[in-house]
Amino acid sequence: MAYLFFTIDMVFEAKWGTSVWGYECTAIVKHYSLLITHYSLLQHTYLYYLHSIYLFRTETTVRFSKELYDIVIIGAGPAGLNAGSYISRNFNGSVLLVDKTIPWEHPIACAEGVGRLGFEYSVEVKKSWIRQEIWSACFHAPGGGMITYRDKNGGFIINRASMQSDLAEQICADGVECVFNCRVKGVSLFETGVRRLTFEDGSSVSARVVIDASGPVCGIGKGEKIAWKPLDLEPAYFVWVEGIETSPDQIHIYAGQKIAPGGYAWVFPRDNGANIGVVIGKRYVGQCNIRHLLDNFIDNNFKSAKIVQRFAGAIPCSTKHGPVASAGLIKTGDAASTINPISRAGISEALLSGRLAGVAALEMLGAGCEKRIKSICKNYESAWNQKRGNRHIKLSKVKNSLLSVPDEDYNKGAALLSSTPLEELTMSRIFAVSLGRFPRLVWAMRHLM
Numbered sequence: 001m002a003y004l005f006f007t008i009d010m011v012f013e014a015k016w017g018t019s020v021w022g023y024e025c026t027a028i029v030k031h032y033s034l035l036i037t038h039y040s041l042l043q044h045t046y047l048y049y050l051h052s053i054y055l056f057r058t059e060t061t062v063r064f065s066k067e068l069y070d071i072v073i074i075g076a077g078p079a080g081l082n083a084g085s086y087i088s089r090n091f092n093g094s095v096l097l098v099d100k101t102i103p104w105e106h107p108i109a110c111a112e113g114v115g116r117l118g119f120e121y122s123v124e125v126k127k128s129w130i131r132q133e134i135w136s137a138c139f140h141a142p143g144g145g146m147i148t149y150r151d152k153n154g155g156f157i158i159n160r161a162s163m164q165s166d167l168a169e170q171i172c173a174d175g176v177e178c179v180f181n182c183r184v185k186g187v188s189l190f191e192t193g194v195r196r197l198t199f200e201d202g203s204s205v206s207a208r209v210v211i212d213a214s215g216p217v218c219g220i221g222k223g224e225k226i227a228w229k230p231l232d233l234e235p236a237y238f239v240w241v242e243g244i245e246t247s248p249d250q251i252h253i254y255a256g257q258k259i260a261p262g263g264y265a266w267v268f269p270r271d272n273g274a275n276i277g278v279v280i281g282k283r284y285v286g287q288c289n290i291r292h293l294l295d296n297f298i299d300n301n302f303k304s305a306k307i308v309q310r311f312a313g314a315i316p317c318s319t320k321h322g323p324v325a326s327a328g329l330i331k332t333g334d335a336a337s338t339i340n341p342i343s344r345a346g347i348s349e350a351l352l353s354g355r356l357a358g359v360a361a362l363e364m365l366g367a368g369c370e371k372r373i374k375s376i377c378k379n380y381e382s383a384w385n386q387k388r389g390n391r392h393i394k395l396s397k398v399k400n401s402l403l404s405v406p407d408e409d410y411n412k413g414a415a416l417l418s419s420t421p422l423e424e425l426t427m428s429r430i431f432a433v434s435l436g437r438f439p440r441l442v443w444a445m446r447h448l449m
């Protein structure tokens, strides 16, 4: 029952997904002829045109057009791109966005599931980003019991490569200088009103404000009084498979200590196949092999699955543990631990947090004095907390409490709720059934009250 809570939260507040596109992009680079097979001639010509006019610059020896920028954004993930999108629409100054890769030309290690409401609130969604719509979620208890939950808003499996390349194209067209294959090595302290960024190839630039949207493990801000690394980094492992039957508008979540200790396994439909993965709690790292867990899960449930590609990634599940902004430096997205700690979803969260970082960056440019900068940092954090952060803190406590709930409670909960007609399966109904019968579950949920 508790897993029902977190998966419902996961499913319909902002999560999920997968990515065929990434593999296709890799194929484009390695086997150019496949491009014609995968895309129309028109798209091909357009991509070639974009690269030929250096809209995206990808030199190995980086040449920047300026020595000093108003804003430098590190990372072309959802957070950095949405920060860039806000800034490019509201500011005419100099903005540079850098990324160590061209993210959409590589497989993106993400299941790509998002809740409709959270996603649409965070970004102007294009139809072409949606692989499929999701309307229900099946929750599988460790003992095999199953509950199906349908939601009136539903969610999507998106195509991140498509979303990110579109956003990048838009911000470049709006005047942001975009340089790819360019890894930031370090960001200096804030001195004389600027920070100095150094790059792996030895080059450097200065910025009045740096937005760190580099994901969970880059470590920018180390040595400053700022949260610079996630405390609860969980491993996730997933495969893209073909050869199994899945309903195209339904996702599946599996709970159980043997399946995914401290986490869960997922099956998300994706085009003609599925994306099957496992995330485990940090405390179980070293106690089990996540790849074996996933292989066993597939052997037990999807014998016919043919694995197309494997992915591994790390999910920063901790809520922030200190300030995430200081003079001339604003952290956003995974770099600011904005992931929902129970569902482990972070796409919509990163988009939203990126937009807020864009707002804060523009305010910081006009700040003038230290006091004003401090208040901008505080306002940025409060804005996030009001929108998502405060809830994430509660969910983080629930997550820790759930670790002590045994599998048998999930089995009993699933058995009780599975007899409830689908249309009557509401959150209040779930609470009503849980109360008194499963005190450990209810106790774990107390943080949500």
Ligand SMILES: Cc1cc2nc3c(=O)[nH]c(=O)nc-3n(C[C@H](O)[C@H](O)[C@H](O)COP(=O)(O)OP(=O)(O)OC[C@H]3O[C@@H](n4cnc5c(N)ncnc54)[C@H](O)[C@@H]3O)c2cc1C
Residues within 6 Å of the ligand: 014, 015, 016, 017, 018, 074, 075, 076, 077, 078, 079, 080, 098, 099, 100, 101, 103, 109, 110, 111, 112, 113, 114, 182, 183, 184, 185, 213, 214, 215, 216, 218, 236, 237, 238, 312, 313, 314, 315, 332, 333, 334, 335, 339, 344, 345, 346, 347, 348, 350
């Ligand atoms: C296996 C897995 C499955 C997931 N599934 C889902 C899901 O289904 N739904 C969901 O909502 N969330 C999911 N997530 C979480 C989601 O992927 C992240 O929350 C989201 O990508 C965060 O976006 P971001 O922009 O903050 O960071 P990222 O997407 O990580 O982008 C950071 C960018 O910064 C660049 N970069 C890093 N270091 C440097 C450097 N030194 N210099 C220059 N550039 C740099 C990187 O190349 C990257 O492009 C999943 C995560 C994992 C690991």
